[in-house]
Amino acid sequence: MDRERDVVVSEDAAAAAAAASSSSFAETRVICRVCQKQFAQYTCPRCNARYCSLPCYKGHSVQCTESFMRENVMDELKQMQPEDESKKKMLDILKRFHLEEEEMDSEGEDVSILSEELIQKVMSGDEIKLEDLSEDEIKRFRQALASGELSKMIEPWTPWWKKPSARSIALSPDGSQLIRHVSVEDASISDPMADQESISEIPEGPESSLPSLKQLTRAEPSPLLAVHLVDILYCYCFTLRLYNGDWHSDPFGASTVAMSMSKVMGDDAKPETVSEALTACIEETCSPAYRHTGGFKFAIGLVDDIISLLSLGGNALVCALCDFRRLIHTSERMFKAEKLGKTERARSTQKLRGADRKLYFMTCWVHEQPNEAWPSLARLVEVQKASLEELNGSSQLHRDDRKKDAQSKLFPPPPAAAAAAARSEADLVARPPPPPQQQPGIAWKLVTLPFYVVSGGVGLIAGSIRLGAWVAGGVLSRSLSLIGFAQGGGGGDRLLELPPSAAEAVDFVAEFEREFGAGRGPRFVAEGFADALQRAQREYKLLFVYLHSPDHPDTPAFCGGSLCAEPVAAFIDENFVAWGGSIRRTEGFKMSNSLNASRFPFCAVVMASTNQRIVLLRQIEGPKSPEEMITTLQGAVEECSASLVAARIEAEERLNNQRLREEQDAAYRAALEADQARERQQREEQEKREREAAEAERKRKQEEEAQERAAQEAAEKEAALARRRQEKAMALGAEPERGPDVTRVLIRFPTGERKERRFHSNTTITSVYDYVDSLDCLKAEKYSLVSNFPRVTYGPEKFSQTLEEAGLHPQASLFIEIEQ
Numbered sequence: 124m125d126r127e128r129d130v131v132v133s134e135d136a137a138a139a140a141a142a143a144s145s146s147s148f149a150e151t152r153v154i155c156r157v158c159q160k161q162f163a164q165y166t167c168p169r170c171n172a173r174y175c176s177l178p179c180y181k182g183h184s185v186q187c188t189e190s191f192m193r194e195n196v197m198d199e200l201k202q203m204q205p206e207d208e209s210k211k212k213m214l215d216i217l218k219r220f221h222l223e224e225e226e227m228d229s230e231g232e233d234v235s236i237l238s239e240e241l242i243q244k245v246m247s248g249d250e251i252k253l254e255d256l257s258e259d260e261i262k263r264f265r266q267a268l269a270s271g272e273l274s275k276m277i278e279p280w281t282p283w284w285k286k287p288s289a290r291s292i293a294l295s296p297d298g299s300q301l302i303r304h305v306s307v308e309d310a311s312i313s314d315p316m317a318d319q320e321s322i323s324e325i326p327e328g329p330e331s332s333l334p335s336l337k338q339l340t341r342a343e344p345s346p347l348l349a350v351h352l353v354d355i356l357y358c359y360c361f362t363l364r365l366y367n368g369d370w371h372s373d374p375f376g377a378s379t380v381a382m383s384m385s386k387v388m389g390d391d392a393k394p395e396t397v398s399e400a401l402t403a404c405i406e407e408t409c410s411p412a413y414r415h416t417g418g419f420k421f422a423i424g425l426v427d428d429i430i431s432l433l434s435l436g437g438n439a440l441v442c443a444l445c446d447f448r449r450l451i452h453t454s455e456r457m458f459k460a461e462k463l464g465k466t467e468r469a470r471s472t473q474k475l476r477g478a479d480r481k482l483y484f485m486t487c488w489v490h491e492q493p494n495e496a497w498p499s500l501a502r503l504v505e506v507q508k509a510s511l512e513e514l515n516g517s518s519q520l521h522r523d524d525r526k527k528d529a530q531s532k533l534f535p536p537p538p539a540a541a542a543a544a545a546r547s548e549a550d551l552v553a554r555p556p557p558p559p560q561q562q563p564g565i566a567w568k569l570v571t572l573p574f575y576v577v578s579g580g581v582g583l584i585a586g587s588i589r590l591g592a593w594v595a596g597g598v599l600s601r602s603l604s605l606i607g608f609a610q611g612g613g614g615g616d617r618l619l620e621l622p623p624s625a626a627e628a629v630d631f632v633a634e635f636e637r638e639f640g641a642g643r644g645p646r647f648v649a650e651g652f653a654d655a656l657q658r659a660q661r662e663y664k665l666l667f668v669y670l671h672s673p674d675h676p677d678t679p680a681f682c683g684g685s686l687c688a689e690p691v692a693a694f695i696d697e698n699f700v701a702w703g704g705s706i707r708r709t710e711g712f713k714m715s716n717s718l719n720a721s722r723f724p725f726c727a728v729v730m731a732s733t734n735q736r737i738v739l740l741r742q743i744e745g746p747k748s749p750e751e752m753i754t755t756l757q758g759a760v761e762e763c764s765a766s767l768v769a770a771r772i773e774a775e776e777r778l779n780n781q782r783l784r785e786e787q788d789a790a791y792r793a794a795l796e797a798d799q800a801r802e803r804q805q806r807e808e809q810e811k812r813e814r815e816a817a818e819a820e821r822k823r824k825q826e827e828e829a830q831e832r833a834a835q836e837a838a839e840k841e842a843a844l845a846r847r848r849q850e851k852a853m854a855l856g857a858e859p860e861r862g863p864d865v866t867r868v869l870i871r872f873p874t875g876e877r878k879e880r881r882f883h884s885n886t887t888i889t890s891v892y893d894y895v896d897s898l899d900c901l902k903a904e905k906y907s908l909v910s911n912f913p914r915v916t917y918g919p920e921k922f923s924q925t926l927e928e929a930g931l932h933p934q935a936s937l938f939i940e941i942e943q
Contacts, residue, residue: 153721157183166721168706169674173721194707216406216419280368282360283325284431284439292325292438298333298490326446328438333490340484347395348488349500351387352440353429354400355485358385359447360428361408365416370450378454378475381447383407388478397500397507401426405511419515426508433501436494444486451479624651627708631671635682635703644687645669645701652710655702660731663771665740665763667699667756670715672706672723677746681724688749691756698760699728720744726752728759852897855890859883863933866926870908871938872900884927888917891926895939905942910935 153163155175163173167180169187174180256264283289294300336344362370362381370377386392386403394400407413408422417424432439455475621629629649636643645667648655652668659666669686672678685691695701704711706723718727722744732738741759743752859865859881868891870878880894891908895901908917910931917929917937926932 155179165716168672168712168715168723171675171722216402216409280364282363282368282428282431284428284435284443286325289325289435289439292328292435292442294328294438294441294490295332298329298441298487299331300328326442326449328442328445329486333441333487336484336487336491339487344488347393348485349496350394350397350400352485352489353397353500353504354385354387354392354394354404355447355482356429356432356440356443357401357404357425358388359443360425360432361404361416362450364421364425364428365413371453374450374453375457377450381450382474382478383412385478388481389474391477397503398510401504401507401511423508423512423515426504426511430501430504430508433497433504436497437489437492440489440497441486444482444489448479448482448486451475451482455479622651624710625649625654627651627704627710628655628702631703631705631708631711634705635671639682639687643692644682645692645695645699645703647701647703650702652702652704652714655700656729656731656737659700662700663767663774664698664700665759665767666729666731667695667701668714668718668727668729669701669703670706670711670718670720670723670725670727671703672725675723678724681746685747685749685752686724686726688752691749691752694753694756698756718742728756730763848897848899851893855894855897866932867934868894868926868931869934869936870895871936873939873941874900876900882926884932885925887922888924888926888929889922891917891937892922901939903941907940907942908937909940910937916940 153173155161155163156172157174157179161175164175165180166173167183167187169191170184172183172187174183358381361384362377365380366372366377382389384404384407386394386400386407392403394403404425405419405422408416408425409418432443455472628647628651632647632649635647647669648658650658656666671682704714706712706715706720715725718725718729718739724744724746726741726743727739728741729737729739740763741755743755747755861867861881864884865881866884866886867879867881870880870891872878878898878900882890882894888908895906895908909915910917915930917924921929926935931937
C-alpha cells in the first residue's frame with residue numbers, strides 16, 4: 124500500500140494521533156475484530172489482529188497482551204541506564220559496605236576485654252593504666268576502640284543545631300556577633316562545669332564585621348559555592364559527631380579528620396553537583412578508616428544535619444563556619460608545637476591556612492546570600508537523600524536475597540514446603556488477568572506513550588535538576604515494583620556508554636546479521652531514529668525505515684528473499700539511509716504506533732519536514748517481491764529527486780555564500796591588519812623621530828650648559844687669580860732702596876720677559892714666589908724658580924731659607940721653569 128501523509132513527532136501528540144487515525148480509517152475501513160462495532164485503529168504486533176481501543180486489545184488475547192506488555196516493560200527497564208557516574212559509584216560503596224558488614228556479623232560473639240582480676244580492680248575504685256594490661260587485653264582494647272564499641276559508654280551529644288535556641292540566632296547587619304561572652308582573666312576562678320556547658324552552647328559568630336565579597340575579590344563568585352558549602356557542612360557535622368561535640372579536647376586530631384573528610388578543603392576538589400559532593404563524602408564515611416562510626420546509616424544522619432543547618436538560615440550557617448574556623452585556628456597553633464620535619468610542617472601549615480581562607484571566604488559569601496536560598500538548597504539535599512536511601516534499600520534487598528540463597532543451599536526446605544511453594548508460584552503465574560473494563564496500569568501507560576513525550580519528559584527532568592537518569596530510574600523502578608515488575612539481573616547493573624536508542628539499533632543490526640547473514644541486506648545505521656533522520660537530511664537522501672516483527676510468519680521469507688536480495692539492498696544503500704528497529708524494543712514499538720503500521724513486514728520511506736515533522740512518502744506492508752520493492756522505492760526516489768537536488772543546490776549555495784563571506788571577511792581582516800600594521804609602523808617611526816629630536820635637544824642643552832659652566836668657572840678662576848695677585852702684592856710691601864743688605868733679583872719668564880726687584884737679604888724664598896705670583900706675566904699655577912750657574916732649583920723644601928742663606932745675595936738671576 125503506497126500513500127503520503129504527515130506524521131507529527133514532537134508537539135501535539137493527541138492531534139497527530141487523531142489525524143493519522145482518521146486518515147487510516149478513510150482508506151482501510153476495517154471493523155474491530157473484538158467488539159465488531161467500531162472501525163479498527165490499531166494492529167496487534169503479535170497476531171496482526173485489528174482492534175479499536177485498549178479494552179478490545181486487552182480482551183482479544185491474554186497471551187498477546189500480557190507477554191507483550193511484560194517484554195516491553197522489561198526492555199524499557201534494561202534500557203534506562205543511569206547517566207550519572209555517581210550512582211554506580213554509590214552502588215559499589217553500598218555493596219562493599221554490606222559485604223564488610225556480613226564479614227563482621229560472622230565473626231562471632233563479643234569477648235570481654237578485661238580479665239576478671241582487672242574488673243575487680245576497677246570495681247574497687249582503683250585506677251588502671253595501660254601497663255597493667257596484658258598483650259591480649261591491649262589488643263582487645265584497641266579492637267574495641269577501633270570498632271566503636273567503647274563509644275556506647277559515652278553519653279550521646281545533642282548537636283547545637285537541634286536545640287530550640289538555634290532557631291533564634293541573631294547577628295548584626297554586618298555579620299558580627301550581637302552578644303559576646305565576657306572572658307574571665309583569672310583562670311583560678313573558672314568553673315569546669317561552666318566551661319563544659321559553654322562548649323555545648325551555640326557557637327559564637329564573627330568577632331568583627333564581615334567584609335563584602337567585592338572587597339575580597341574582583342571576580343564574580345563561582346556558582347558552585349553552594350555545592351562546596353554542602354561538602355564543608357558535611358565535614359563539620361562529621362567532625363563534631365565523631366568527637367561528641369567536644370573538638371576542644373583534641374583540636375589537632377579533629378582538624379586532621381576534617382581535612383581528610385572534606386574534598387573541597389583537603390584535596391582542593393571542585394564538585395559540580397550536590398550529588399557528586401555527597402557521594403564523595405559518603406564514600407569516605409563508609410571507608411575502612413571511618414566505618415566504625417556507623418557507615419551508611421551514620422552518613423544519612425549527617426545529611427539530615429546538613430538539612431537542619433540549611434533550614435535554620437544564614438545566621439546559623441555563619442556560626443557553624445566560624446566554629447569550623449576556630450577549630451582550624453586552634454589546630455594551627457597546636458601544630459607549631461609538634462615535633463615534625465621542616466618540609467612536613469610547611470606543607471601541613473599551608474594546607475591549614477588554605478582551609479582557613481576558604482572558610483572565611485565561604486562565611487562572607489553565606490552572609491551576603493538571601494535567606495530564601497537556603498530552603499531551596501535544603502530541598503535539593505533532601506532529594507539526594509531520598510535517592511541515596513532508595514539505592515541503599517535496593518542494595519539491602521540484594522543482600523537479603525543472597526543470604527536467603529545461601530541459607531537455602533545450606534538448609535534446603537522439606538519436600539512438603541517445596542511443593543507448597545511450587546503450587547503457590549504456579550497459582551501466581553496462572554492467575555487470570557483483570558477484566559477488560561479496568562484502567563491500564565502505570566507501566567502500560569508509560570509504554571504506550573508516544574516516544575517524543577517520554578524522551579522529552581525525561582530530558583526535561585534531567586536537564587532541570589541535573590540528576591540524570593538516577594532519580595528518574597529510581598522513581599520508575601519504584602512505580603513498577605508496585606504493580607509486580609522487578610528489574611532483572613544481568614545487564615541491569617551495567618552502565619551503557621551509548622544512548623538507549625543507539626544501543627537498540629546496535630542490537631538490531633547484530634541480531635539481523637546473525638539471523639540472515641553478515642553483509643547481506645541494507646547497511647542499517649547503528650543509531651537512533653532521530654539521528655538517522657538527521658543523517659539522511661545531511662546526505663540529501665530519503666530515510667528507509669524497516670520495522671522488524673520477529674514473531675510474524677512472513678518475516679523470515681521477506682527478509683531473506685526480498686530485503687536481503689542483492690538488487691534491493693544495493694538500491695537502498697545507494698539512494699537511502701537505512702534504519703531498522705525491532706517492535707519488541709522501545710523505539711521500534713513507538714515508531715510502529717507513530718507510523719500506524721497495520722501489517723507486517725512493514726517498510727516505509729520518510730523524509731524530514733519543517734516544524735519537527737516527518738513526511739511519510741511510501742508505506743510497504745506485507746510480503747513483497749524484490750521487483751515490487753524496487754518499483755515502490757524507485758517511485759519515491761523519482762518523486763523526491765527534484766526536491767532533494769534543489770535542497771542540495773540550495774545548501775551548496777549557502778555553503779558557497781558562507782565560504783565567500785568568510786573569504787571576504789578574511790580579506791577584510793587581512794587589509795585591516797595591514798592598515799593597522801602600517802599605522803603602527805608609521806607611529807613607531809614618528810615616535811622614533813621624536814625621541815631622536817628630543818635626544819638631540821637634550822644634548823644641545825647639555826653642551827650649552829657645559830660651556831656656560833666652563834666660562835663661569837674660568838671667570839671665577841681669573842677673578843680668584845686677580846685677587847691673589849693683589850693680596851700678594853700688598854703683602855710684599857714697598858720695594859727697599861739700594862743698600863748692603865738689599866738683594867737684587869732678576870726674574871726671566873718663559874716668554875722672554877724680564878722683571879727685576881729688590882728684596883731685603885733676610886727675606887725668604889717664599890717672598891720671591893709671592894712677587895712672581897703678583898705679576899700678570901705668568902698664567903701657570905705650578906712652576907719653580909731655578910738658577911743657571913750653578914743650577915739650583917728652589918723648590919718647596921727651600922721656601923723657608925733667606926736670600927742670603929740660599930746664596931742669592933747680593934744679586935741673583937732666576938728663570939721660571941713651568942712644571943708639566
